[in-house]
Amino acid sequence: MYLSIALLILVNLASLVSPVAIPNKRLPPRIDYDTIIVGGGPAGLAALSGLARVRRKALLIDSGEYRNGLTRNMHDVLGHDGVTPAYFRHSARGQITTYKTVSFTNGTVTKITPGRNPVSPGTSFFTVTADLNTTVGPTTKQLTTRKVILATGLIDVIPSTPGLAENWAKGIYWCPWCDGHEHADQPMGLLCDLNDAVGAFREIITLNSDVIAYVNGTDTPEYRALNDAAFPGWEKYLAEHNVKIENRTIISIKRVKDGSEGVHDPSLPSTAEFDLFDIELANKTDGNDVREIHQRGVFFTSFPSKQRSSLGEETGVYMYSPGRLGVDQNMRTNIDGIYAAGDANSDNSTNVPHAMYSGKRAAVFLHQKLSQEDSVWEVTRLLGSKFVKKGTRFQKLDPRLIWRMMNGRSREDDILHAGDFDP
Numbered sequence: 001m002y003l004s005i006a007l008l009i010l011v012n013l014a015s016l017v018s019p020v021a022i023p024n025k026r027l028p029p030r031i032d033y034d035t036i037i038v039g040g041g042p043a044g045l046a047a048l049s050g051l052a053r054v055r056r057k058a059l060l061i062d063s064g065e066y067r068n069g070l071t072r073n074m075h076d077v078l079g080h081d082g083v084t085p086a087y088f089r090h091s092a093r094g095q096i097t098t099y100k101t102v103s104f105t106n107g108t109v110t111k112i113t114p115g116r117n118p119v120s121p122g123t124s125f126f127t128v129t130a131d132l133n134t135t136v137g138p139t140t141k142q143l144t145t146r147k148v149i150l151a152t153g154l155i156d157v158i159p160s161t162p163g164l165a166e167n168w169a170k171g172i173y174w175c176p177w178c179d180g181h182e183h184a185d186q187p188m189g190l191l192c193d194l195n196d197a198v199g200a201f202r203e204i205i206t207l208n209s210d211v212i213a214y215v216n217g218t219d220t221p222e223y224r225a226l227n228d229a230a231f232p233g234w235e236k237y238l239a240e241h242n243v244k245i246e247n248r249t250i251i252s253i254k255r256v257k258d259g260s261e262g263v264h265d266p267s268l269p270s271t272a273e274f275d276l277f278d279i280e281l282a283n284k285t286d287g288n289d290v291r292e293i294h295q296r297g298v299f300f301t302s303f304p305s306k307q308r309s310s311l312g313e314e315t316g317v318y319m320y321s322p323g324r325l326g327v328d329q330n331m332r333t334n335i336d337g338i339y340a341a342g343d344a345n346s347d348n349s350t351n352v353p354h355a356m357y358s359g360k361r362a363a364v365f366l367h368q369k370l371s372q373e374d375s376v377w378e379v380t381r382l383l384g385s386k387f388v389k390k391g392t393r394f395q396k397l398d399p400r401l402i403w404r405m406m407n408g409r410s411r412e413d414d415i416l417h418a419g420d421f422d423p
């Protein structure tokens with residue numbers, strides 16, 4: 001089998017040296033983009049940067065509702081510790097715009113429809129429908145692309161307790177790495193169910209010591225049983241660290257002081273932020289409805305999050321529990337040609353460095369996949385589709401193998417020798 005393939009290649013390669021038969025090596029420009037990236041947070045931007053560096057034609061479409069949009073400063077991102085998220089994106093965009101093959105647009109992708117690839121049949125192809133805001137007003141566009149990266153992010157599900165959403169991300173935080181250091185050693189409240197109290201306290205144990213767990217009516221036998229099963233001795237452990245459990249219902253949270261007041265020196269990665277809140281409590285079981293107010297400097301929360309966009313699920317991307325776009329280690333979803341990066345994917349890692357890593361990784365694998373598809377397409381043109389159809393295995397070969405087969409048995413000094421593999 002291999003011998004006959006090699007022979008076939010040699011015979012067809014002969015046409016390469018004839019001046020009339022040189023095939024057009026470029027794909028006809030019938031597909032708008034190599035890749036469309038949905039979402040312009042750090043994941044989408046990292047993917048766009050990677051694709052720009054290898055001159056892929058890519059478009060990023062962003063609806064601009066970033067998960068950390070409300071936070072004061074972004075932390076724990078090397079070289080950018082303490083800058084605003086908006087500055088970070090601005091700086092990234094500024095650098096990426098110097099590359100010519102990629103572009104951005106404001107807009108919302110509403111639909112992704114897989115279709116038949118008109119250029120290289122059998123490979124991925126999508127029509128992407130987007131509502132775009134152009135200079136002449138809003139318009140709906142249909143764009144075609146070979147690959148899609150979903151970098152659509154997550155949204156935090158914040159309970160409706162008055163004052164919580166209003167003050168979110170400014171003294172009420174969910175991520176110790178992001179905002180803990182600015183509120184270290186301040187009186188802290190945990191906002192979580194009883195079964196999350198131990199885990200939450202362990203996360204901030206190096207930052208705060210005056211801690212009350214506001215479990216909001218979840219100090220019940222059921223939740224206690226969950227704790228007993230997960231960590232026998234939990235109550236003693238919390239008591240040992242003076243963590244009080246406050247079971248009364250949280251009525252409201254009111255800001256008393258804004259920790260962003262005063263000067264934030266932008267040259268300093270971390271500046272203490274002195275927020276202050278009133279948390280109002282009521283005992284729902286005693287009928288008297290006697291209210292009590294505690295003051296805390298900072299709250300650490302344990303709330304759920306969900307997909308910002310239903311686009312992935314609607315397109316048929318397999319969802320891993322808990323509501324994440326399922327990916328393999330190369331950020332590929334179950335749909336050929338669709339990748340997912342950043343908070344939205346199933347890596348279970350939700351921070352800016354992960355968003356950048358996964359966006360970059362998606363770009364790398366997608367670029368290689370495109371090159372591989374193109375190489376198969378080129379060989380098909382050289383050898384005829386019958387050949388490729390017959391050997392379906394061939395489609396799966398990597399570029400290095402194809403290179404070797406193209407070289408066949410030619411010696412290094414042979415005119416047909418293409419040299420060593422050099423992607």
Ligand SMILES: Cc1cc2nc3c(=O)[nH]c(=O)nc-3n(C[C@H](O)[C@H](O)[C@H](O)COP(=O)(O)OP(=O)(O)OC[C@H]3O[C@@H](n4cnc5c(N)ncnc54)[C@H](O)[C@@H]3O)c2cc1C
Pocket residue numbers: 038039040041042043044061062063064065066067068070071073074075076077107108109110151152153154156168169175177178179308309311341342343344350351352353355
């Ligand atoms: C309060 C807070 C503070 C944080 N602080 C830090 C920190 O200090 N350091 C850190 O490392 N991490 C921090 N994080 C986590 C960080 O925000 C996320 O990890 C990061 O934003 C993930 O990047 P992403 O690109 O995946 O998603 P996002 O940044 O959320 O971006 C997703 C983008 O996709 C867009 N989008 C969604 N659907 C569509 C669609 N259909 N069409 C077009 N666009 C679409 C959205 O509008 C959004 O612009 C913080 C999070 C919160 C909530």
Ligand SMILES: *[C@@H]1O[C@H](CO)[C@@H](O)[C@H](O)[C@H]1NC(C)=O
Pocket residue numbers: 062063064106107108133138
């Ligand atoms: C587009 O413009 C409309 C109003 O003109 C606005 O409501 C919407 O948020 C804009 N969308 C984006 C993605 O900029």
Ligand SMILES: *[C@@H]1O[C@H](CO)[C@@H](O)[C@H](O)[C@H]1NC(C)=O
Pocket residue numbers: 063064106133
């Ligand atoms: C895109 O949206 C951002 C806000 O998200 C806005 O600042 C910017 O001006 C918009 N750009 C265009 C070209 O509409």
Ligand SMILES: *[C@@H]1O[C@H](CO)[C@@H](O)[C@H](O)[C@H]1NC(C)=O
Pocket residue numbers: 159160161164191216217249250
């Ligand atoms: C507290 O519990 C009530 C219902 O018992 C709920 O409506 C509210 O969202 C909860 N608040 C928080 C902060 O968990």
Ligand SMILES: *[C@@H]1O[C@H](CO)[C@@H](O)[C@H](O)[C@H]1NC(C)=O
Pocket residue numbers: 216217218219220247248284285
């Ligand atoms: C905690 O509050 C809930 C709801 O009000 C109540 O059912 C439960 O008995 C309380 N637990 C304790 C230990 O008082």
Ligand SMILES: *[C@@H]1O[C@H](CO)[C@@H](O)[C@H](O)[C@H]1NC(C)=O
Pocket residue numbers: 247248283284285286
């Ligand atoms: C709530 O009221 C009940 C009934 O009076 C009482 O047993 C319980 O200790 C109270 N809980 C708190 C936290 O004050």
Ligand SMILES: *[C@@H]1O[C@H](CO)[C@@H](O)[C@H](O)[C@H]1NC(C)=O
Pocket residue numbers: 320321322346347348
């Ligand atoms: C993410 O979490 C889910 C549910 O807990 C788990 O099934 C999955 O394996 C995790 N993924 C990774 C990459 O750890």
